Amino acid sequence: MKSKWWVITGVMLMVLLLGACGKAAGPDTSASGESEKSSSSAATNTTNDKGEVKVVQTEMGEITIPKSPKRVVGLSVVYPELLYSLGIVPVAVQNYHEDFPKYLQEPFKNTMKMGIAKTPNFEAILEANPDLIIAPAWWSKKDYDQLSSIAPTVLLPEREEWPEELQDIAAVFGKETEAKQVLEDLKQHEKEGADKLHSLIGDETVLYARVMEKEIVLNGPNLSRGAFVHKRLGLKPVSNFPKDETGLSISMEVLPEYDADHLIIQLDDEENPEIQKKYKDMMSTSIWKNLKAVKNNHVYLVGGKEWFNLGMAPMSDNYAIDDLVAAFEEKNK
Structure with a gap:
């Protein structure tokens, strides 16, 4: 009986050891594959900034945004113009008049008009599929939670003069030279x-x-x-x-x-x-x-x-x- 017990015990130990080895081998292989995948992503991000992000300081604290956003929504009637002066054409904007002013009609011909209201048109913003929303805090702070559920939302401080607002926006996009x-x-x-x-x-x-x-x-x-x-x-x-x-x-x-x-x-x-x-x-x-x-x-x-x-x-x-x-x-x- 005693020798039989030792045989059974030995078999069980071998099974446990083999199982443990199998499990150990699994993560090693997976980790190796994941490691290769991570290296590949890092290399892609270096040569193609799609997916690259950066951290910016906003009125709501630090947030992570795309490094080079392609679809920007500008809220308030001034921010869209400030964005365009830096070479950024927003995909959707708030507008007071039915038509854009003459100097924006051609560049904004494909830009969605959302009207102007105390509460922004969330449905229109969602339809615009933005990867970044930018707005002054005094205008949009009350709507921050809903806006940030659509896309990363940068709220900037209220300023006395527009050149300061321009410089705030330029800092978000790394366009300080253009602002100057x-x-x-x-x-x-x-x-x-x-x-x-x-x-x-x-x-x-x-x-x-x-x-x-x-x-x-x-x-x-x-x-x-x-x-x-x-x-x-x-x-x-x-x-x-x-x-x-x-x-x-x-x-x-x-x-x-x-x-x-x-x-x-x-x-x-x-x-x-x-x-x-x-x-x-x-x-x-x-x-x-x-x-x-x-x-x-x-x-x-x-x-x-x-x-x-x-x-x-x-x-x-x-x-x-x-x-x-x-x-x-x-x-x-």
């Missing part, structure tokens, strides 16, 4: 525009008014739009514009108090029939007809779409410089 060039080019363009405008009208005064559906807003030198016209392009404001005000909401009856030599009129939405009617009604009044700028044919009508981001994005600013110079040249030869 955008700013340098715009500065040079502004100087050329300012010199040309001064040669046309010198120190004559200019008033910049925005006709909206329910009000007329005068943009002063302390507002981004007004600062662009009066500080960056050097057009002299009327002397009695309140120094501490950014803008004034006025009625038609008050307009003669700011009777400038030249009047820039921006229709908030030139396709809105209510705004069109408001402007036509303004022009039919004796108040309008007696304005100095109207009498001298020094009224310059500019578009709502093209000037919508004025003072808030580089392409809009560049467009406005050319638009103003052409308009002033036409009436001040």
Whole structure:
């Protein structure tokens, strides 16, 4: 019995040892295969950045995003323009007007319009199949969980001036050099525009008014739009514009108090029939007809779409410089 027990015990030990060896051999082979696969992936990532990622700092902390995203969604009405100025065409954007401004119509011809709302169109964003979503935190923080469930979402801080926003976005994409060039080019363009405008009208005064559906807003030198016209392009404001005000909401009856030599009129939405009617009604009044700028044919009508981001994005600013110079040249030869 004792010898039989030892035989059985020996057989069981051999089975256990063989099983253990078999299991040990399995992971070795698998690990070897996986190791080869990992090496192959690393080599592919080195030569082809599809699948490569990087970590960026955002308002929600560090997140991992594609190193070279191909399908970017830009939220807010300014970020799409900032992206394009860096050479990035977004696949979907929020838009205030039905059509893109002239300077974006061709490059954005295949870009999805999602409209503008407090809550983004998640269905449209999902349909756009983005690999990265980028937005300002003040606009999209409340929607972060839903957005990040669609694609990695970069929320950036609120800034006082758009050049800082541009630099924030450039840092995400590694396009700091391009951002610097955008700013340098715009500065040079502004100087050329300012010199040309001064040669046309010198120190004559200019008033910049925005006709909206329910009000007329005068943009002063302390507002981004007004600062662009009066500080960056050097057009002299009327002397009695309140120094501490950014803008004034006025009625038609008050307009003669700011009777400038030249009047820039921006229709908030030139396709809105209510705004069109408001402007036509303004022009039919004796108040309008007696304005100095109207009498001298020094009224310059500019578009709502093209000037919508004025003072808030580089392409809009560049467009406005050319638009103003052409308009002033036409009436001040």
